[in-house]
């Protein structure tokens with residue numbers, strides 16, 4: 564609130580100063596030798612502005628190079644961890660390189676012609692209605708380029724989204740809710756049991772319909788584990804609002820929409836262990852841990868606990884602003900060797916077992932006979948006796 568007030572004061576002060584200068588300028592009109600305060604730009608003004616345009620062009624180029632050098636390693640644009648990720652990265656690279664070349668070229672032309680056409684005494688502006696050839700050229704080139712990009716994108720999209728039902732795939736459900744994710748494996752039958760938000764009860768966190776025979780062998784998990792090299796079909800549902808499951812390392816993202824099932828298929832190609840050994844991730848993790856070590860020292864100086872060292876893990880993040888704790892809505896993703904994955908999955912209890920166990924523990928214990936009126940009065944009498952003694 565205070566900072567808002569300060570901001571308001573600064574803005575109002577700025578406006579006041581600006582108004583004062585305008586009044587001052589108005590009082591000067593007609594008093595200078597060459598009418599210096601005139602609103603009409605003279606040749607000197609035009610030249611200054613012309614050269615400032617070049618300075619601004621230089622600023623854009625320098626900033627572009629600076630950002631590329633300083634932050635170029637931050638975006639994930641190479642070495643994806645999924646098969647289709649290469650297609651996505653290629654599309655990203657082609658688009659970026661095209662934008663880079665076009666922007667270097669057009670920014671130069673824009674600033675150069677603005678400079679060239681600046682006001683010079685005695686020069687008259689030439690009227691030029693249109694040039695069909697020129698317009699055809701600058702329409703056809705972008706049309707061809709964009710058509711190429713869109714066709715490539717469509718081809719990549721179809722390739723990614725097409726799931727052959729006959730194929731040997733692993734079906735996993737990812738269930739979104741404010742502000743966590745639940746994971747359901749489809750079990751031995753590789754078919755997820757039907758589900759509906761109305762069936763949510765106790766341990767049945769994602770509302771599986773337990774009367775559906777396909778549901779009994781489903782398995783719930785708190786992390787998303789996947790076998791390397793196998794096609795995974797992720798099916799998404801949401802309990803409350805729009806969420807979006809974003810798997811940046813796998814170049815995958817899909818909205819989770821309440822009331823419908825959306826899906827995405829991909830083949831993970833790099834295990835978590837392999838990814839941790841990759842040079843770029845070793846460098847990134849080291850950077851993070853250096854920052855954490857510095858913070859830890861400050862925390863320990865204040866008598867607080869030090870931060871734990873960070874270790875790389877794949878993540879599934881929510882990429883739709885879905886509420887107050889949206890920033891914290893993430894799920895650990897582990898890519899294992901097929902053997903390790905099978906061993907881990909085999910140890911998980913089935914949902915059928917879990918629900919049965921919960922029902923057994925909730926079953927009413929044998930009813931105790933209710934206290935008789937006599938017993939109640941006895942208690943009262945005892946109380947009265949104690950009261951007597953105390954007196």
Ligand SMILES: [Cu+2]
Nearest residue numbers: 806881885892
């Ligand atoms: Cu969310």
